[in-house]
Amino acid sequence: MISLPVDSIIPDLLSALQQSNCLVLKAPAGAGKTTRVPPALLQSGLAGSGQIVMLEPRRLAARTAAARMAFEHGQKVGQQFGFRVRFEEAVSRETRVLTVTEGVLLRRLQDDPFLDDVTIVVFDEFHERRLDSDLALAMVRRVQQTVRPDLRIVVMSATLDPEPIARWLGDCPVVRSEGRLFPVRISWFSPQQRQSIPELAAVGVERVLQSAANASESAHDGDILVFLPGVGETHR
Numbered sequence: 117m118i119s120l121p122v123d124s125i126i127p128d129l130l131s132a133l134q135q136s137n138c139l140v141l142k143a144p145a146g147a148g149k150t151t152r153v154p155p156a157l158l159q160s161g162l163a164g165s166g167q168i169v170m171l172e173p174r175r176l177a178a179r180t181a182a183a184r185m186a187f188e189h190g191q192k193v194g195q196q197f198g199f200r201v202r203f204e205e206a207v208s209r210e211t212r213v214l215t216v217t218e219g220v221l222l223r224r225l226q227d228d229p230f231l232d233d234v235t236i237v238v239f240d241e242f243h244e245r246r247l248d249s250d251l252a253l254a255m256v257r258r259v260q261q262t263v264r265p266d267l268r269i270v271v272m273s274a275t276l277d278p279e280p281i282a283r284w285l286g287d288c289p290v291v292r293s294e295g296r297l298f299p300v301r302i303s304w305f306s307p308q309q310r311q312s313i314p315e316l317a318a319v320g321v322e323r324v325l326q327s328a329a330n331a332s333e334s335a336h337d338g339d340i341l342v343f344l345p346g347v348g349e350t351h352r
Contacts, residue, residue, distance in 0.1 A: 117188050120148030122293045126156045129291045133162055137260060138269045138288035140278040144295035149272050150177075150240050151184045154213045157236055158196075162268065166235030168213045171221055171252060173244050175201040176347055178215040181240075182206065185213060218248035225255050236268045243276035257285065303327075314352040317342050 122143050132139050143149045154168050172178040182199035186192060193199065194206035199215040207214060216224075225231070237256050242249060253271070260267045271281055278290045305323060307316050321340055344350050 120152055121146075121295050122148040122152050125291055125293045126152065129153065130156065130160045130162065132289035132291060133157075133268060133270070136288050137265060137267065138282075138285040139271070140282045140285065140288060140290045141270060141272045141293065142276070142278045142290065143272065143274065143293035145274045147274075147293045147295045149293065150181050151188065153270065153272065154238060155185055155189065155197075157238075157270075158212055163212065163235045167211070167233050168236045168238065169221065169224075169231075169234050170213065170215045170238040170240055171249060172215050172217060173241050173246060173249065175204070175217055177241070178217055179204075182213075182215045218246065218252055221252050222248060222255070225252070225259075229259065230263055231256070231259060231267065235266065236270065238270045238272065240272050241274070242271050242281070243273040245276075312352075313345065313349050317344060317349075 125141075125143075129139065129141060141149060141153065150170075150172075154170050157163055157168055170181065172181060178199045178201050179193075182197050183193050185197040186195065189196065191197060194208050195210050197213045197215075198207035198211035199205065200207055200220050201217050202219060221237075231237070239249060239253055242253075253269075256267070256269060260269060269285065271278075271285070273281075278292075282288050282290050303323075305320070307319070311319070321342060324340060
């Protein structure tokens with residue numbers, strides 16, 4: 117596996133969770149927290165014989181996180197690493213790390229209010245602060261405080277100030293990871309009228325490629341990362 121920035125703080129994270137049942141991790145986008153922290157928790161033995169449930173804000177994020185973790189460990193999705201979202205799941209008796217959406221976790225709390233088979237709940241991308249994720253955290257925290265002190269909670273965020281949530285979680289430890297910084301040059305271009313988002317993205321990529329070709333032949337080496345609003349735009 118390639119090295120990611122979050123790898124360097126995994127020992128600190130595991131050490132903190134051995135002393136506390138709550139932890140807040142602040143790591144910028146691209147640090148690797150989504151795909152490296154749950155496997156590290158599993159391999160450390162902190163999850164015991166229970167399941168690690170990681171909450172994702174979107175179905176696509178839940179599916180891709182499970183797929184990436186499975187890929188990095190030479191498995192198929194649904195073996196040790198699985199997901200469950202609305203209308204779709206890849207899970208088996210082997211599954212130890214399960215990525216889910218907020219609605220799935222809330223329904224599980226209704227059916228299994230003590231989360232009997234779960235030992236760690238990870239709240240990923242918590243800075244998005246959606247109502248369902250706030251409600252899920254409040255419910256899991258209540259379970260932890262009343263009947264499941266062995267249940268561990270990990271809150272992960274890219275941009276959220278970690279101190280207030282750490283105080284709310286009983287002054288729990290805060291672990292920080294740095295990301296990788298690269299020089300950024302911003303170029304603006306005026307879109308044509310009535311161009312769709314996929315068309316705008318395609319034009320932008322073409323301009324970047326043309327600019328790189330004009331600058332240097334070696335500039336053809338490398339990759340391009342394009343951010344789009346959703347699955348529909350990506351497929352188009």
